[in-house]
Amino acid sequence: MKFNGFIAAIFLAIIIAYFLPQGNDILPLKTITDVGIGFIFFFYGLKLSPAEFKLGFLNYKAHIIIQLTTFVVFPLLALLCLPLFDTGTTSDLWIALFFFATLPSTVSSSIVMVSLANGNLPTAIFNASLSGLIGIFATPIWLSFFLSGSADFEFLDVLIKLCWQIVMPLILGLILQKFLGDFARKHSKKLSLLDKATIILIVYSSFSNSFTSNIFSSVKTDDLLKLTGIVVLLFFIVYFGLGLACNLLGFNLKDKITAQFCGTKKSLVHGSVMVKVIFGNSANTGLLLLPIMIYHSLQLILIAFYAEKYRKKVLCAKTSEETL
Structure with missing residues (x-):
């Protein structure tokens, strides 16, 4: 396992927020992160390759099982x-926990892990991209069943904010893709630094608010351990459940890999953005990010482990076919 600087930076941001929570007063972090969120989805629109999206379109069985798992099975x-x-x-x-369960799949890490495991890459690209688009609306719709009428959640206001901060930049990116798409894809790694920097600032800002308001003082250690245990259990239920479903549906190995890897992923980027857009500077935003942060670290470690196992399995199968 390679050292993940992004995860380390996130935990460092939480430590800094604990000792120096005054950052929101010193810097206009709300404005900075709002602009950063707009750029994240603007570049997402620029980098969304129509050719790759179309290539994975026809594998409808895999699409259905992945999207149902992400937006129905997880919340249930x-x-x-x-x-x-x-x-x-x-x-x-x-x-x-419920907020984490309603989030869309990741984009970059899903594609990287499916590629590493020699899965169906076009299907992974299609589903990871589609998941991000569906999640813009699916996450707040799910939350509206339990938060409607609360001081922190008004569905219509949330939808308007999502359109301004996420949908409009995304559409603008798609419109300008013809002119800037190749440039964005070529410099994708550099542009991702802006995404990561924005997420780190959102995490710092969220936890600063939570520490200042003493939100975590009401959370017992037993409750945090219980939450962690549930998150770990959810991963294994979904991962092995998807494997069983793929076997019953007669998926080939490449499609099974893609379904398991894309269907189990949850996006820290979308989680950080959604918590910022939906809940604003509410005191409990740091707490709301806890499950997705735990799960994000867990999924990277476990999926990397299973990706290596699948890669060897696919290579062995290829070798056997060539021998025959």
Whole structure:
């Protein structure tokens, strides 16, 4: 496993927020992160390759199972965990878990891991891209069932903010793709630094607000361990459940790899953006990010492990076919 500087920077931002939570007062972090969010989705629109998107379009069985898992199975599993939280739907920890469960899949890491495991890359590109687009609307719709009427959540206001901060920059990126698309894809790694810097600032700002408001003082160690255990369990239920479903549906090995890798992923980028857009500078935004941060680290480690196992399996299968 390679050292992941992005994950390390996120945890460093949390430590800094704990000791120096005054950053929101010193710098206009809200304005900076709002602009950063716009650029994230503007570049996302620029980098969305129509050719690669079309190439994976026809593999409808894989698309259906991946999107159903991401936006239906995950939230329903989170709902099944509701009895484990004493105050039910009013529990901040359960809301954080449910918020994580409604998020879309990652884009870059899904594609990288599927490529590493020799899975169906066009299908992975299509589903990762489609998931990000669906999630813009699916996440707030799911949340509206439990948060409508609360002080921090008004569905119409949230939808308007999502359109201004996410949908409009995304559409602008798609429109300008003809002129700037090749440039954006060529410099994708450099542009991703802006994404990561924005996410780190959002994490710092969110946790600063939470530490200043003493939100975490009401959370017991047992509750945090319980939350971590649930997040780990959800990964394995979904991962092996998808494997079983793919076997029953007669998927070939490449499609099975893609379904398992794309269907289990949850996006820290979208989570950080959504929590900022939906909940603004609410005191509990740091707490809301906890499950996705735990899961993000977990999925990178476990999927990298399974990717290497699958890669060897695919290579062995190729070698056997060549021998025959």
